[in-house]
Amino acid sequence: DADVTQTPRNRITKTGKRIMLECSQTKGHDRMYWYRQDPGLGLRLIYYSFDVKDINKGEISDGYSVSRQAQAKFSLSLESAIPNQTALYFCATGEQRNEQFFGPGTRLTVL
Amino acid sequence: AQSVTQLDSHVSVSEGTPVLLRCNYSSSYSPSLFWYVQHPNKGLQLLLKYTSAATLVKGINGFEAEFKKSETSFHLTKPSAHMSDAAEYFCVVTSPNSGYSTLTFGKGTMLLVSP
Numbered sequence: 001d002a003d004v005t006q007t008p009r010n011r012i013t014k015t016g017k018r019i020m021l022e023c024s025q026t027k028g029h030d031r032m033y034w035y036r037q038d039p040g041l042g043l044r045l046i047y048y049s050f051d052v053k054d055i056n057k058g059e060i061s062d063g064y065s066v067s068r069q070a071q072a073k074f075s076l077s078l079e080s081a082i083p084n085q086t087a088l089y090f091c092a093t094g095e096q097r098n099e100q101f102f103g104p105g106t107r108l109t110v111l
Numbered sequence: 112a113q114s115v116t117q118l119d120s121h122v123s124v125s126e127g128t129p130v131l132l133r134c135n136y137s138s139s140y141s142p143s144l145f146w147y148v149q150h151p152n153k154g155l156q157l158l159l160k161y162t163s164a165a166t167l168v169k170g171i172n173g174f175e176a177e178f179k180k181s182e183t184s185f186h187l188t189k190p191s192a193h194m195s196d197a198a199e200y201f202c203v204v205t206s207p208n209s210g211y212s213t214l215t216f217g218k219g220t221m222l223l224v225s226p
Contacts, residue, residue, distance in 0.1 A: 031212055040120070042201055042216035043155075050212065058213070090155065096212045097143050097162060097205055102155040 003027050004103035006091050012109045019078040021106050023091030032074040033100060034058075034066060037088040046089075049074055081110040114138075115204050117217035125225050130174075130189040132220045134202035137183060144185045145203040145214070146176060155201070161185065172196070197224045 004025045013019055025032065030051050035043040035058075045058030047066040055066060063085060065077045078085055086109050094100030118133040136142065146158040159170025166178040176187045185202060202217040 033213070040218060042218045043214075044216070045213055048209070048213055056209070094212075096210060099145055099157050099160050100214060101157075104154045 002104070003101055004091060004093055006089075006103040006106050008106060009104065010107045012111065013081055014111050015082055017081050017110075019081050019108065021076045021089055021091075021108070023074045023076070023103055025072050025074075025091075025093040025101070025103075027093050027101055028071075029093040029095055029101075030071060031094055031096070032068070033092040033094070034064075034074070034076045035090045035092065036060065036085075037090060037105075043090060046076065078108075078110075081108075083110045086110045115202050115215055115217040117200075117202050117220045119220050120218070121221045121223065123223040123225065124192045126194055127191050130187070130192045130196065130222065132187040132200050132202075132222065134185045134187065134217060135183055136185060136202075136204045138204065138207070140207050141180075142207075143205040144176075144178060146170065146174070146185075146187050147201045147203060148198050149201065149219075150198045158187070158200070192222075192224050194224050194226070197222055 007022045033048045034046040037043045044060050048056050049068045052068050067075050089106045091103040092100040114137050116135045144161040147155045149155050158174050159168045161168050161178045169175045174189050199219045199221050201219050203214050206213045
């Protein structure tokens with residue numbers, strides 16, 4: 001079984017809709033992350049969490065919110081989706097100073 | 112602030128020839144550095160990492176990278192390219208702003224391998 005899972009894997013939605021992307025991990029790490037990937041821009045950090053009571057904004061948090069429901073679960077919400085949020089979204093988990101382990105990604109299209 | 116510059120957006124090689132993907136970083140501290148690979152329509156896989164041990168780091172699939180502090184570089188190399196190496200490669204550095212727990216990605220280098 002995969003260490004980091006994301007649901008859904010693909011989603012097409014309309015402008016103004018609320019969307020939630022979910023992430024679960026079995027690595028046992030406290031730290032979890034959400035990134036978005038756009039062609040030619042690499043991955044950019046949206047939000048991160050060091051434990052259930054800790055939430056931090058990343059480089060591009062505007063228009064997004066997150067919830068850390070448990071050590072193993074971290075969800076990303078788009079309260080009112082807009083077309084420029086069309087991207088590939090990755091969840092990751094890891095430890096301080098060390099590599100992160102990524103989920104398979106969610107491809108989101110906002111029409 | 113830390114940053115990562117991948118000097119080439121695209122690199123084309125022939126199968127069997129050497130691969131060189133260039134990465135420079137800027138920081139005022141000693142970072143951890145990584146190379147990740149992303150095959151088409153796939154997630155990210157760790158190739159190798161430098162975390163202040165040996166400066167020459169060996170990774171999976173024959174890749175290696177050398178940390179050169181004086182040049183602030185962490186270039187990725189492979190002696191002989193395979194068709195299966197065609198993918199996008201990301202150079203990544205840890206950030207001190209979050210207690211070294213967040214990563215900053217380069218914009219990526221697309222490696223094209225021709226027969």
